[in-house]
Amino acid sequence: MITTEINGIKKLKSGGEGHVLFIAQTGATKTLAIERFVEEHHKKGHIVVYIESSKANLEAGASAFKPTMQYHLNKLTFQGETPQSKKIKLYHLNSNIPTFKTIPELKIWTMNIKKFDRLLTSFIFENSGETSSISALNTAIERLKKNEGFFDLIVKLKQGNIKEKQDLFSFESKASSINVNTILNFLGRFKDQPIIMPQSFKHNLDIVKILQDQTSYHIFSNRYSNDEKIRDLATLYILNEIRRAKASGKIKKEIIIVLDELKTIAPNNPLYDFQRILNKLLTELLSVCRSLGIRIIGASQIYSDIDSSVRQSFSHIILGRTSALQDLYDIGKIIGLTQYERDDILSLKHNEFYLLSEDVGEKGIWHFHLPKHAHAERNQVFDKQFSETFPERMKNHKDIINEIKKEFKNQELNARQLLYAKKND
Numbered sequence: 001m002i003t004t005e006i007n008g009i010k011k012l013k014s015g016g017e018g019h020v021l022f023i024a025q026t027g028a029t030k031t032l033a034i035e036r037f038v039e040e041h042h043k044k045g046h047i048v049v050y051i052e053s054s055k056a057n058l059e060a061g062a063s064a065f066k067p068t069m070q071y072h073l074n075k076l077t078f079q080g081e082t083p084q085s086k087k088i089k090l091y092h093l094n095s096n097i098p099t100f101k102t103i104p105e106l107k108i109w110t111m112n113i114k115k116f117d118r119l120l121t122s123f124i125f126e127n128s129g130e131t132s133s134i135s136a137l138n139t140a141i142e143r144l145k146k147n148e149g150f151f152d153l154i155v156k157l158k159q160g161n162i163k164e165k166q167d168l169f170s171f172e173s174k175a176s177s178i179n180v181n182t183i184l185n186f187l188g189r190f191k192d193q194p195i196i197m198p199q200s201f202k203h204n205l206d207i208v209k210i211l212q213d214q215t216s217y218h219i220f221s222n223r224y225s226n227d228e229k230i231r232d233l234a235t236l237y238i239l240n241e242i243r244r245a246k247a248s249g250k251i252k253k254e255i256i257i258v259l260d261e262l263k264t265i266a267p268n269n270p271l272y273d274f275q276r277i278l279n280k281l282l283t284e285l286l287s288v289c290r291s292l293g294i295r296i297i298g299a300s301q302i303y304s305d306i307d308s309s310v311r312q313s314f315s316h317i318i319l320g321r322t323s324a325l326q327d328l329y330d331i332g333k334i335i336g337l338t339q340y341e342r343d344d345i346l347s348l349k350h351n352e353f354y355l356l357s358e359d360v361g362e363k364g365i366w367h368f369h370l371p372k373h374a375h376a377e378r379n380q381v382f383d384k385q386f387s388e389t390f391p392e393r394m395k396n397h398k399d400i401i402n403e404i405k406k407e408f409k410n411q412e413l414n415a416r417q418l419l420y421a422k423k424n425d
């Protein structure tokens with residue numbers, strides 16, 4: 001972390017490395033602090049990505065507006081800065097986007113089936129072990145042609161020639177038919193939603209192209225999607241795509257990714273099996289990201305609400321005001337807080353945080369400046385503000401959604417015909 005002191009106020013700046021986790025009770029200005037922190041990185045030339053939790057309802061979108069709240073304007077004057085706004089681009093997976101009304105303009109995206117690597121297939125199968133069903137599926141995916149998609153995969157699996165005939169170590173036994181059933185069960189979830197498409201499909205997420213635009217904030221939302229597993233899959237897919245783009249050297253600039261409400265994707269007490277596996281995969285991703293120059297910013301009201309290995313992937317913890325004494329005590333035990341430090345934390349004010357960092361010498365109370373752009377205040381509705389500020393960017397997305405649906409249906413028809421033709425051979 002890099003810090004400076006201005007007029008006796010310590011200020012956190014961009015730079016340094018390692019993931020940063022903000023912990024504070026609701027209303028303790030976590031999101032505002034993150035927004036400023038992100039702004040500093042953006043100014044330095046980093047690429048900004050927000051992956052919103054379903055709860056957030058485009059909270060990050062407020063960066064497209066200039067602040068109007070009195071406290072915010074006063075603070076900006078104190079900071080010697082003027083209100084500004086950011087260019088934003090909104091993205092949403094092709095999942096339940098309303099077609100009966102205009103909404104803030106979205107780039108609707110689908111997933112490239114060829115990008116389903118071990119990480120994504122283990123999530124779909126809710127199993128991180130190297131099971132035979134997962135390797136069978138991975139092999140089948142590898143063999144798909146550019147224009148073959150979800151239903152072609154199903155056909156290939158049903159036709160059973162998953163394994164190389166020449167492979168001495170594969171055998172077609174009863175076990176393989178059990179595998180296919182397991183696979184079909186898990187994939188069934190995607191049969192009615194056009195999400196997984198052939199490699200050549202034009203609406204697939206092109207992360208390299210997206211990240212080439214450093215000027216705009218890239219905000220990925222999943223507020224319309226009502227399937228929790230698909231929402232988590234979308235988050236994982238985006239993170240994995242960013243990792244790939246960075247690892248391949250196609251993106252040179254540093255990237256900062258915000259995952260506000262971290263506990264929604266990395267809960268400590270998961271309800272579903274897929275969340276348990278997601279925690280493992282996220283931990284793996286976080287560690288790779290760190291070495292690639294991708295910085296993750298997370299936030300949560302309670303530290304212990306976040307999965308323990310995910311939270312341990314963060315090198316810096318920034319604590320705000322909290323009345324969750326048990327949580328404070330738990331954090332204290334992990335990072336060694338004294339009684340005095342705990343008292344300090346209990347009395348933090350607006351925009352004040354206590355920094356606990358891997359880097360020694362930076363411990364203590366820090367003041368955060370506010371972002372120059374607006375923040376989503378409780379009573380404000382993003383869609384309304386957006387339609388007032390950018391009426392020309394309100395759009396009905398039904399044409400593109402129908403186009404994707406039609407393509408998906410065609411693929412299903414073709415696949416059915418293929419299977420039928422095979423049977424009648």
Ligand SMILES: Nc1ncnc2c1ncn2[C@@H]1O[C@H](COP(=O)(O)OP(=O)(O)OP(=O)(O)O)[C@@H](O)[C@H]1O
Nearest residue numbers: 025026027028029030031032033071350351377378
């Ligand atoms: N300096 C300030 N003076 C007065 N009010 C402030 C100040 N800073 C922040 N606030 C108020 O605090 C509110 C809460 O901030 P913020 O949304 O960042 O909290 P949060 O910690 O992210 O909460 P949650 O956990 O619910 O997401 C702001 O919307 C704003 O109204």
Ligand SMILES: [Mg+2]
Nearest residue numbers: 030031032260
């Ligand atoms: Mg918040």
